[in-house]
Amino acid sequence: MMIALGFLISWYAIRDIKFSVLINDITEINPWWMIVALGCILLYFLLEAVVTYILVKSSTPNFSFRDAIRVPLVEQLFNGITPFSSGGQPAQLVVLVQSGVDAGKATSALLMKFIVYQAMIVINFIFSLIIGFDYLIDKVHALAIFVLFGFLIHLFVIVALLMIMYWYSFTKKLVNFCLKPVRWFVSEEKYLRWQHNLNNKIDTFYTESVRIGHQWKLILKIFVLTFFQLLFYYLIPYFIMLALGYYNANVLMITSLNVLIFLVISIFPIPGGAGGAEYSFEMLFKSYVSNGSKLVLAMILWRILTYYLGLILGSFALVAKPSKMLNKNKS
Numbered sequence: 001m002m003i004a005l006g007f008l009i010s011w012y013a014i015r016d017i018k019f020s021v022l023i024n025d026i027t028e029i030n031p032w033w034m035i036v037a038l039g040c041i042l043l044y045f046l047l048e049a050v051v052t053y054i055l056v057k058s059s060t061p062n063f064s065f066r067d068a069i070r071v072p073l074v075e076q077l078f079n080g081i082t083p084f085s086s087g088g089q090p091a092q093l094v095v096l097v098q099s100g101v102d103a104g105k106a107t108s109a110l111l112m113k114f115i116v117y118q119a120m121i122v123i124n125f126i127f128s129l130i131i132g133f134d135y136l137i138d139k140v141h142a143l144a145i146f147v148l149f150g151f152l153i154h155l156f157v158i159v160a161l162l163m164i165m166y167w168y169s170f171t172k173k174l175v176n177f178c179l180k181p182v183r184w185f186v187s188e189e190k191y192l193r194w195q196h197n198l199n200n201k202i203d204t205f206y207t208e209s210v211r212i213g214h215q216w217k218l219i220l221k222i223f224v225l226t227f228f229q230l231l232f233y234y235l236i237p238y239f240i241m242l243a244l245g246y247y248n249a250n251v252l253m254i255t256s257l258n259v260l261i262f263l264v265i266s267i268f269p270i271p272g273g274a275g276g277a278e279y280s281f282e283m284l285f286k287s288y289v290s291n292g293s294k295l296v297l298a299m300i301l302w303r304i305l306t307y308y309l310g311l312i313l314g315s316f317a318l319v320a321k322p323s324k325m326l327n328k329n330k331s
Contacts, residue, residue: 081311
């Protein structure tokens with residue numbers, strides 16, 4: 001459905017452009033800069049896999065890098081097909097549990113990764129705001145409101161997650177309170193068993209969170225890797241513009257505008273920010289790409305790399321068997 005919607009949006013964007021003009025622009029694309037752009041998104045996936053591997057390996061020594069690679073790809077798939085990218089985190093947890101990682105330890109590692117990721121988004125936003133907000137206000141007033149709203153959401157998420165991670169007693173009480181209605185639908189024995197298992201997972205989660213939180217060298221390493229992970233993602237529109245022949249593009253401004261687009265996409269409820277992402281890209285980059293045909297082409301190429309490629313690779317990663325299952329089959 002999302003791929004079909006993408007085709008519909010792309011068709012709507014190119015409906016007034018002559019087919020011959022579009023074909024001519026496609027043939028003039030510099031393939032080497034497109035390979036660089038492709039390399040950026042693949043490095044984005046790879047670095048997230050490295051971050052996952054480092055965090056999980058610290059508590060689960062038998063965790064393999066092959067299983068770590070599955071995590072960001074499956075995340076991309078479920079982020080792309082659920083509103084507000086809400087399915088990515090649960091999907092990562094399922095993949096890690098499939099790989100033999102304890103659910104509490106996996107949750108703690110994913111939460112730490114997510115907090116660092118959100119923190120880097122907020123830091124990048126502040127720098128991008130300094131560089132590109134005047135341009136945003138000048139060119140597209142309405143998007144400025146969405147950008148600020150997106151920033152507040154990401155900031156709220158970080159604060160909420162930190163509270164969950166370190167406010168242990170409150171978290172336990174809240175979870176047990178939310179579990180009480182389940183008592184109406186299951187037997188007392190099953191309810192008590194579920195409550196016991198859930199409390200054990202919370203204990204493991206808290207212990208792992210404290211352990212990881214005190215490993216400052218590890219956290220610093222994760223911050224550095226996440227910084228470069230996001231940098232590669234933010235650079236993709238710049239290399240697409242170089243591929244289309246816009247060699248005078250300001251790399252700092254283009255990167256900053258992509259940071260702002262990232263925040264706008266996050267508040268659109270439609271999976272993948274469909275519609276909002278394309279509109280934001282066109283509005284922010286039309287001053288740099290004056291040719292209407294090339295602007296639409298740049299937008300389509302950007303969406304293919306940053307959205308649809310993740311759906312395709314994530315689909316393959318989803319059906320791939322974890323190392324634990326492969327080893328069982330071999331034995």
